Each structure stands twice: as C-alpha cells, then as structure tokens.
Amino acid sequence: MTRRIAFKTLGCRLNQFETDSLVSQFRKAGYDIVGFGKEADVYIVNTCTVTNQSDKKSRQETNKASRQKRDAVLVVTGCMATNKREELEKEHKITYVVDNEHKNDIFHLVDSHFKGEIISQEELKADRFGFEPISKGLHTRNLIKIQDGCDNFCTFCIVPFVRGRAASRPWKDIKENIEKVLEYGYKEIVITGVNIGRYNTDGMNFEDLIEKILDIPGDFRVRISSIEPEGFGEKLFNLFGHPKLSPHLHLCIQSGSDKILMKMRRTYTVDDFRQMVNKIRSRIPDFNFTTDLMVGFPGETEEDFQLSLAAAEEFGFSHIHTFKYSVRKGTRAERMPDQIPEKIKTERSVVVRELAEKLKNQYRRSFIGKKQKVLVEKIDNQGIASGYGENYVPVKFQSGDQTRVNGFETVEITGIENGEDPDLIGKL
C-alpha cells in the first residue's frame, strides 16, 4: 500500500531546506507526496516561532492537519516544537513532537511507527547536518545547508534558544552535497543556514567557502540567501563579479536607527550597512538587495521609524520583509521598557508595506530594456514560461522550442505586469 504524506513549512529557508530533504527521503521510500489540504496518512508541520504571528500560524496549521484525517500520524517539528515541546506533547492530536536537533531522523520515526514500533525522540539520531541531499524536493532551486544555530543573541531573537549554538558544516560534506544535487540536475543552489556569515570551520570563513563553491565545475548558479551584515569583506564583494554568483543578497537591516540597532544588539551601524551596499553597487549597479525590517521594537520613536523608512528608500530594497516586534519569552528585549502599543506597530507596518511595494515596482521596472538569464520553473499550457532571473526578479515570457523547465534562457525584458507583485514580461 502506498502511503500518502503531506508537508507544511513555516518560516525561513532553512526550514524549507529541511522539509525538502524530508520530502526527498519519503519520496525515495515510495511515499506519495500530496498537498497539505489533501487527505494523507502522515502530516508533517515544520513550525516557526520567530514572532507571535509565526506561533499562531504554526498552531493553525497543526490544527488543520489534525482535522484532515483523524487517524493520520501528525508530526510537529521545527522551532515552535522545540520551544514549546512540553506543551505540545500534552496535545493528544499530535502523534510526535520532534525538536530541531532530531528533525533529520523523522523518516526513521514515521517508518518505525508504521512497522508497529513506537520510538521516542531521544532514540532518534541528533544531527543538525544529517539531512540527505535533496533529489526531488518541492522547489526548482536546491537549498544547501552550510550552517546552523546562532551565537549573536540579538535582544529580540528567540532563534539561539531553538536552533542552538552556531555550528558550521564541514566543507567535505557541503561539496559532496552540492555535487550530488548537480548530478540530480539542479541548476541553482541557495546557500542557507541561520547565520551563514559566521560560517567558520577548518580555517575557512564564509568568503572562502563561497569561493570554493564557485570553483565546483558545472553549469549552475549560486544564490546567497539571508545574511547578516557582518562577517564578510572585500573578498565577497569581489566574488560578486563571478558569473555563477547571483547578484542578490537578503541583507537584514532590521532598523535604520543606530540607537535601535544598538538596543537590538546588532553588530553594525547604518553607516556600516551603507558602506557594504555602496561597495557592491559600485561594482554591480543593479544589484538586488532585499531585507528584513522590524517595526515597533521597544523604544522605537517616530524619529527612529522615519530613519528606517529613509534607509529603505536610500538602499532601494526590492523586497522588504517587514514584521512587527513581538515579545519572545526569555529574550533580553522582553524586559525592556517602552514597549510599543500594537496599534502603532500595525500603523508602521502598513507604511512600510506601502513603501516596499513602491520600491519593488521601481526596482523591477529598471530592468526593462535589459536582459536576464532566467531559470525556468514552469511552462503553462499556453506556452508561457516563468522563472527567476539572476537578480532574483520574476520573469514571464513566451517559451521557444528549446525552452525547458529547469533550463536557462536569456530573456530580453520588455515590460512589467500591474499589481502588488508584478512579474517582468520578456521575450527570447
């Protein structure tokens, strides 16, 4: 009997990677992967706890899964599961709660369950880098985990408590993982982790690692995902000239006010951030910077907020992931005075979203008349191909005879759609 399994991932790319790896593992074992809204024998919810909203969504998805099929195996894992394990274990609708450290061994847990052997989390193998290379996940891009955990202890952040101490994956494993996924046919790899800029092992730092990855032979491109503005310098700036390295960084600014950055215990100033942006844009003027921007951190005044808006305009972020500060138990900011009322946080986030939309449109529009090398993700029944260009801009175009999913096409950008999240329109 073929068993059906459904996955739901909340939060960051690292969670996406870990889900994709599990998908790959279950698929190889003969499971049928179905949509989360469908009836399945197993539901896996990979949760997030970075904000109150993430907790809420994680709970909603867990409840949704429990309602789909009463006797299904429901596994709740990820950061909320790690943070609230004892609480979740009391809920009868959840079959297993698995923390981040044991997430890599969920297949063993589920497989044993169906063989009639009930094992506890403690019997699973704890290995944060023990995820299988993704042979066929849920995405065209293959995520490569290079690092886990964080020692920065930003005052607002729960991540060090749920992802543990910073640890870097050895180069040998990373190389093998990349070579394997290239062999599977992937054309784009995304470097991921909790705080990848702090990669450091065997005398190699993050810049050294990227240089080595770019030296791996093959027709593929490399995208660096979310990174903190720290831990890299001239070498990385120069590497952005490499044809395999996508000109895009999700560089997390969090605030445009130095005072708030200090209270957040961030390790850079707005001026440091400016220097990084300017150094890269002086080499690649249309470089794509996206960011995270928090509103309503304790003590954030209207003036501080205006500084954040000014920074967003100045740096021309093409995408801003904005979120309202929410108290995370056990963090330093929990005990800070001057907590901001929810109403003000909401008002500020609306203003950021409006600005973000304007900036996104401006940035994408600037590609009209230029070319992008698009990795095709799908071709619809009208022959319209869509995918992302090297600058991580979405592009649609009429496919040609040679256009294939998971293949590159050089596309001339001729226009842009309307709307909040417009795709660029192009032609071969």
Added chain:
Amino acid sequence: MNIRGNIHKVVNIRDLTESTYVLRMEKKGLKFVAGQNLNIGIAGDTERRDYSIYSAENDDYLEILVKEVKDGLVSKRLRKLKAGEELDVDGPFGFFTIKEESRQAGKFLFIASGSGIAPFHSFARSYQKLDFKLIHGIRHSNEAYEREHYPEGQYVSCVTGDNNGDFKGRVTEYLRLNPPDNNTLCYLCGNVNMIYDAFDILKEKGLPSENLFAEVYF
C-alpha cells in the same frame, strides 16, 4: 534545544561597593577569549542573565562583575550565594574581542560606563603588553572598580557626582576634549545612550566606523 550549560561552583564573592561585587567561580577548563560573555543562572533556576567575563584568559578561575539591579531577579540573588553553591554557566558567547594582529600593533581606547568596565579588565589582564587607555564613566569615585589593577596612568575615571575623579564630567565630555587619533581602535561597553553619544563624537572627530566596536549593556 534550550541553551543550558554546565555546573560551576562559587569560589567567593568580593564586594566592591554597596551594590557591586565580583563573583568568582570555578573555571572547569572553560576556554574563552577576553571580551566574551557568559549566560549565568543559579543552578535549577529558570532566570538567567548575560555577564561579561571579568577575569583573564589564563586565570584558573572565572570572574564576573555584577551590579545589582533594582528589583533584579538574578543580580541580588547571586550576591547571596555562598562558596560551594552551584551556578549554571553557559558560553562563552560574543564577538567583542580583539584580533590577535591588532593586539600586537594597535593602539586602543576603551570607553566604559559603570559595570561595562568588565571586558576591559579582562583585556588588560589577559594582554599585558596592550597599548591602551581606559576611560570609565561613573557617578561616584568609589565606583572606580579595582583601578589599581590597571597600569599607572592608563585608567581615567570620569566622575559626575563628586570631585574625586580624574575628570569631572561624563566620558562623552572627556572624549570631546581629548579625542583619540584616527588610527585608534575604540572599544565601547556600557549603556546604550553613552555608546550612541560616544559613537557620534568619535565619528565627528573623524574615526572610521571600522575602528569602533561596541558591546551594549542593558
């Protein structure tokens, strides 16, 4: 995967002022780099706080400098501990450290407010040949915590509440009158407002931002 550390026994507590003390505990082989901090709580308790390490890298014990916080849940209770009682210690954490190459050739200005002097004490005791000057902002001159531990002439107290300091006024006023050379590496530790104001002054005086390093205390 909640972060929890190892058990270290209290060795002794050395009172410096009515509200400030040095807590010495077993080292148990814990290796750290001067400037890093530890996450500490009383064993078995859920409340924990971060403290910069006050002792030197090669001391055979660990020390932290603690200023009692009004209504604080940890600082007041730590002071009541007796020798042999247990602490839950995790770490070291943090990146407020000095690179080895800078240590050899660099010229340093350490700027502290209150108990923010702790990492500088560790720097000074760990790296005996370090070329540094330490300016310490305090309210009263009796808060010049163990100033005799620093080489003669390298510690300057900036006192606002009495006339017995080396300088009468805030560290920021001292900095305006005595700006460092532009090649000085400036390390700042203490409350956020002092650091923020000092950053502005140092930048106005032409120090590049790559020469400024900060550790904020809350």
